[in-house]
Amino acid sequence: MAKDNVSNRASVRISVPFTNQEIELPVIQASEGPSVIDIGELYAKTGLFTYDPGFMSTASCRSTITYIDGDNGILRHRGYDITDLATSANFTDVAYLLLYGELPNKSEAEKFATEIKQHSMVHEQLHFLYRGFPRHSHPMAVMVGAVASLSAFYHDYLDVRDRTQREISAIRLIAKIPTLAAMAYKYSIGQPFVYPDNNLSYSEDFLHMMFAVPAEKYKVNPVMADALNKLFILHADHEQNASTSTVRLSGSSGANPFAVIGAGIASLWGPAHGGANEAVIKMLEEIGHASRIQIYVNKAKDKGDPFRLMGFGHRVYKNYDPRATVLKASCYELVKELGIKDDHLLDIALKLEEIALNDPYFIERKLYPNVDFYSGIIYRMLGIPTQMFTVMFAVARATGWMAQWKEMMDDPEQKIGRPRQLYVGQTKRELRDTPFGK
Numbered sequence: 001m002a003k004d005n006v007s008n009r010a011s012v013r014i015s016v017p018f019t020n021q022e023i024e025l026p027v028i029q030a031s032e033g034p035s036v037i038d039i040g041e042l043y044a045k046t047g048l049f050t051y052d053p054g055f056m057s058t059a060s061c062r063s064t065i066t067y068i069d070g071d072n073g074i075l076r077h078r079g080y081d082i083t084d085l086a087t088s089a090n091f092t093d094v095a096y097l098l099l100y101g102e103l104p105n106k107s108e109a110e111k112f113a114t115e116i117k118q119h120s121m122v123h124e125q126l127h128f129l130y131r132g133f134p135r136h137s138h139p140m141a142v143m144v145g146a147v148a149s150l151s152a153f154y155h156d157y158l159d160v161r162d163r164t165q166r167e168i169s170a171i172r173l174i175a176k177i178p179t180l181a182a183m184a185y186k187y188s189i190g191q192p193f194v195y196p197d198n199n200l201s202y203s204e205d206f207l208h209m210m211f212a213v214p215a216e217k218y219k220v221n222p223v224m225a226d227a228l229n230k231l232f233i234l235h236a237d238h239e240q241n242a243s244t245s246t247v248r249l250s251g252s253s254g255a256n257p258f259a260v261i262g263a264g265i266a267s268l269w270g271p272a273h274g275g276a277n278e279a280v281i282k283m284l285e286e287i288g289h290a291s292r293i294q295i296y297v298n299k300a301k302d303k304g305d306p307f308r309l310m311g312f313g314h315r316v317y318k319n320y321d322p323r324a325t326v327l328k329a330s331c332y333e334l335v336k337e338l339g340i341k342d343d344h345l346l347d348i349a350l351k352l353e354e355i356a357l358n359d360p361y362f363i364e365r366k367l368y369p370n371v372d373f374y375s376g377i378i379y380r381m382l383g384i385p386t387q388m389f390t391v392m393f394a395v396a397r398a399t400g401w402m403a404q405w406k407e408m409m410d411d412p413e414q415k416i417g418r419p420r421q422l423y424v425g426q427t428k429r430e431l432r433d434t435p436f437g438k
């Protein structure tokens with residue numbers, strides 16, 4: 001890498017194949033982590049594209065929100081360590097941090113939390129939308145539709161070029177997504193929808209909307225609300241993963257934020273992404289007993305078997321996922337504080353982790369537990385049914401999606417995302433050589 005003396009800007013020089021040409025490409029310095037080669041003019045200068053399936057070496061945007069150092073198991077939002085945030089802040093404080101770049105002071109925090117509460121109800125007409133779904137629908141299917149449908153209810157306030165309208169859409173989405181999620185659950189079990197209670201915090205209110213019934217008084221368990229607050233913080237943002245990239249790409253066309261978040265939820269649903277938390281519990285249940293763990297570890301190592309250990313491995317973390325560390329500790333705390341005598345699935349998970357982390361296959365490939373490995377166990381302890389796990393992820397991640405969407409929309413260099421391709425299909429051929437030829 002060269003540094004030009006005048007501007008102190010770094011650049012790389014590459015020689016272009018099939019020509020005698022050499023070109024210089026600027027290198028943009030990161031504040032932390034890998035810098036990037038700016039290839040924006042590569043095609044214009046050389047007629048070549050770059051090729052990087054799965055974005056193994058490609059930065060898709062500039063961002064100031066989240067920093068991950070996967071080799072050292074570091075995750076920071078706006079410079080603050082995730083463990084510190086998860087153990088010391090409220091979810092709405094972290095939402096404020098992600099959206100506006102700084103932690104709020106006391107009065108800002110109160111004002112923001114109140115603003116969120118004031119938007120927590122949804123239009124009554126949405127009840128009819130829910131009633132159109134079969135009761136046994138997967139709640140993620142309901143969420144994709146319900147969140148995108150908010151664009152029908154707020155169509156007069158969806159000018160994405162207007163900063164104030166973007167702000168209010170972000171608040172609306174963060175405020176309403178727990179209500180929509182709890183409604184998906186209530187609908188699935190045939191209970192009446194529970195309206196939000198603005199006297200409660202974000203995580204308390206979610207538990208209340210999930211578990212209260214009109215016939216009885218519901219008291220939120222503070223230990224559970226605290227655990228949920230932690231889970232929401234740990235899932236709030238994770239830089240340019242598949243769902244966030246979906247949000248940015250679909251939003252880059254100027255599509256409205258509710259439709260865009262609907263697309264993000266669809267992407268999150270996949271088992272390689274947010275759907276893994278549900279798959280972990282199904283896997284642990286299928287294993288059923290510690291004596292059967294090795295069978296599943298062997299299956300995961302067998303290249304002829306598509307089975308993977310769910311909740312293990314990560315594209316970026318080649319070390320323990322710091323979120324999993326907090327969650328593992330949280331599992332122990334909950335067992336103690338809720339007086340759980342023994343948690344069969346937690347025992348299997350702990351043993352499975354121990355076996356995998358001592359197995360050369362997992363050691364060589366740097367496969368460690370990720371955030372989804374322990375989150376499902378905690379959701380179960382909170383009484384949240386398995387089918388709702390990925391919905392829980394979506395509720396928390398809505399904040400990160402909105403922060404990332406807002407950052408993109410505020411960027412003066414923002415353009416519609418339009419990747420190119422390596423075409424490997426047929427070259428020109430004639431219709432006259434086929435039965436359709438005249």
Ligand code: CMC
Pocket residue numbers: 241271272273274275276300301307308309310311312313314315316365367370371372
């Ligand atoms: N079990 C067994 N082998 C694995 C696993 C696993 N869970 N994960 C990766 N590998 C192997 C993989 O077969 C490959 O081996 P080889 O080099 O011999 O071909 C090597 O490790 C590298 O895997 P990869 O598929 O190239 O890695 P990736 O970065 O494309 O995939 C991943 C990352 C998360 C999709 C993958 O690790 C996985 O499928 N894990 C299980 C699903 C899961 O837990 N997902 C949640 C991710 S964290 C939360 C989120 O993103 O929502």
